[in-house]
Amino acid sequence: MPVNTTLRENVAIALQSIGGNRLRTSLTALIIAIGIMALVGILTAIEGIKQFTNDAFSSLGANSFTIQNRGSGINFGNGGHRKIYPAISYDEAQRFKTRYKLPAVVAINLTVSSTAVVKYESEKTNPNITVTGSNENFVSTNGYKIALGRNFSASELEHGASVVIIGDEVRIQLFKNHDPINKPIFIGSNKFYVIGVFASKGSSAGAGDRVCLIPILRAKQLASTSNPSFAINVMATNSGALDASVGEATGLIRNIRGLNIANDDNFEITRSDSIQQQLAGQLAGITIAGFAIGAITLIGAAIGLMNIMLVSVTERTREIGIRKAIGATPTVIRRQFLIEAIVICLIGGVAGIILGMAIGNLIAVQISGTFIVPWLWLFAAIVLCTLIGLSSGFYPAKKASKLDPVEALRYE
Template sequence: MAVKMSLRETVKISLQSISSNRLRTFLTALIIAIGITALVGILTSIDAMEKSMTESFSAMGSSAFNIQNRGLNIRIGGQGERPKNYPNITYEDAVGFRDEFSFPSTVSVKVFVTGGSTVKYKSEKTNPNISVQGGDVNFLQTGGYKLALGRNFTPRELELGSNVVIIGTKIKSSLFKQNEDPLNKVITVGNMRFTIIGVLEEKGSSAGMGGDNTTIIPLARARAIMPATRPSYTITVMMSRPEMMDAGIGEATALFRNIRGLAVKQENNFEITKSDAIVQALMSNLAYVTMGAIVIALITLVGASIGLMNIMLVSVTERTREIGLRKAVGATPQLIRRQFLTEAIVICILGGIAGILLGLIIGNAVALVLEASFLIPWIWIVVGIGVCVIVGIISGFYPASKASKLDPVEALRYE
C-alpha cells in the first residue's frame, strides 16, 4: 500500500533532516545568502542612487535647459563618446541672449570660477573644496536654490560687482559655531573679502554636485577675479510651463545661432542639454552596473547550486538505508523525489531570506549615506525568492532522482 504524505508533512520531515546536518546546511545556505546579498544589496544600492539623483535634480524640474559650449561628460568604464568642445560662450553672447530671448521663461547667466577654494572667517576655515560661482538675479531660481537666511543680490550689487556672497549651509556650519548669525559677516573666499548677504537651504551633495559647499557671487565680480582669460559662460532657461520645453528649445536654438553668426548650413557650435539630462545619462550608465551585479550574483548562485547538489548527493548516500526502509513500508519513488527536492528548496529559501535581509541592510546603508529615503525593493525580493526556488529545484533534481531510483532491497543491505 502506497504511503501518501501532505506537503506540510514533507516540509516537516525535510526540516528534521536539515537540522541533523546543521554545519553542511549552514555552509550551503551561507553561499546562497552571499549570492542573494549581492543581488538584492547592490540593486537596492543602485535604486538608492537613482532616487538620490532624481531628488537632487528635481528642484530644477523638467522644464529647464542649459546652453553650454560642450555636452555632458559622464562615462563609466570607457563607454560612450567624448563630448565635443565648441568655442567658449562669451559674456557678450550670454548676456545678449538673456536680453533678447522673449519666449515666456526665466533666463539666467552663470560662470564657474573655481572648485577648490578655501573660505575663512576669523580662526575658522573650510577644506579647500569650496566652489565659487558667479550668477545673476535669476541664478537661484533656475539653479533650484532656496534661501534659508538673508536675501538675493540687488540690481545695484550686480551692476557694480559688489563684494557680497551667498554661501551654502555646510559653509555656515563650518565657520559659524553655536548658531552665530552669519549675515553681514565678512569672510575671505580665496584671497578676496566678501560680506555674507544670504545662506542657502540644504540641498545635499548627491551625484557629486556639492550644492551645500558652494558660494555665489555677483556675475560682474566673478568676471573680475576669473583666473581664465576667456571663460565660457552657461545660460540656463526655465520654461514657465513644462509643455513649452520643445518650443522653447527651438526658439533658443534659432536665437543663439544668430548671436553666434552661424550660416544656415553650418552646424550648431554649442550644446543644449535639458535639466534632467545628467540624471538620464547616469541612469543609462548605471544599467551596466546593474548587469554586473546580476552576473556576479548568478555566478555565486551557480557555485552555491553545485555545492548544494554535492551535499544532497552525500545525503542520499548517507541515508540509503533510510530510503530503503521508506520504500519497504510503501513510499513511492515520487514521494522520495519530492522529499529530497523539498529539502533542497528549503535550504535555498533559508539562505535566500538571510541574503535578502543582509541585502536590505547594505542597500539602505547606502541610501542613508546618500540621504535618500528607506527602500524596500519588492521586485528584487520576489526575484530573489524565485531564484532560490529555481536553484533548489535544479540542484536537488539529480540527487532526488537518484534517491527515488534506489532498489529497496539493495538499500536495506547498505552499510
C-alpha cells in the same frame, strides 16, 4: 488539512535531515548566501544611487538645459592644432536672456573659482569653495532653496554689489550656530556681506553646500581672464515643450553669435535629461554585472546542492525503503527531497538577503542618505532560491522516488 499536515511533516523531516548534516548543509547554504548577497547588495546600492540621481535631477528639473562654450578639439586639417572657439560673452548671454521669448527661467552663470578660501574673523574654510556669479534665477535653475535671508535685489545685480549668498557648509565652518546675515566675509582678498544662506543639499551634490554665490557683474570683475566665457542655464516652464525650447534657444544663440547656415555651432547645449539617461545607462551596465556575478555564484551553489542531495539519498536509502514499506508513494518521497532542497536554499537566501541589504545600504546611505529596502529584488531573491532548490533537488528526488523498496531495505 491533510495537505498542510503532509507539508509540515516534510518540512520537519527536511529540518531534521539538515540538522544531521550541519557541515555540508552550512557550506551549501553559505555558497547560496554569497550569491544572493552579491545580487541583493549590488541592486540595493544601485537603488540608492538611482534615488539620489532622481532626486538631484528632479530638483533641477528634467526640463532644463545649459548653453556653454564648445569644448576644444583637435583639427586634423590644420596641422593638428587645437581649435579654439570664441567665449560666450556677458553681452551675448544678456541679449539671449532678453530676447528668449518662450516661457522659461534664464540664469547667466560664471564660475570664478572652485578652490577659494573664505574667511570670517579668525575662522576660514578649506580651499574647496566654489565661487559662482549669477542672477536672481540661479536659485530655481540649480535646485537651491534659501533657508536664511534673501535673494539678490535688482539694484545689487545692476551695480554688482559686494553681497553673497553662502552654502550651508560655509555657514557651519565660519559661523557655527551664529546668525551670518549682514556679517562681512572675505573671499580671497575681497570683502562681501552675507545676505542669505542656502538650505543644505548634502555633500554628494557636486559643489552642493560648498558654494558662494555673488552677483554676475561682480563675478565678471573678479574673473581671472579678461574674456571669460559665461554659461546660460534655461529651465522651461513646460517640460513637454523641452525640444521646442532647445530648438528656439539654438536658433537664437546662433543668431546672436553671428553664425550663418554654413557655420557649425561654436557652442554646446547640454540637456539635464540626457545626462540622466547616460547615468541610467551606466547603472544598467552595473546591474547586469551584478546579475552576472550572482548568477555565476548561484550556479556553483546549485551544483553543490545537487551533490549534497545525491549524497543524502545514498545515506538515507534504508530510510527510504522503510517509508515505502509503510505506504509512502514515489510522489511523497519526491516531494520530501524537493522540500529539503528548497529549505536549504531558503536558509541561504535569507542569510544572503540580510547580508546583501547591510552591505548595499552601507553604500546607499553614504550616497543618498536614506535606508533602501528593494522589495522587488527581495521577493525576486526568494523566488530565485525556490527555483534553485527545485532545479537542484529534482534529480536526487527523482532518484530517491524510484528506489526499489526491497533493495532499499537490504542496503547497508
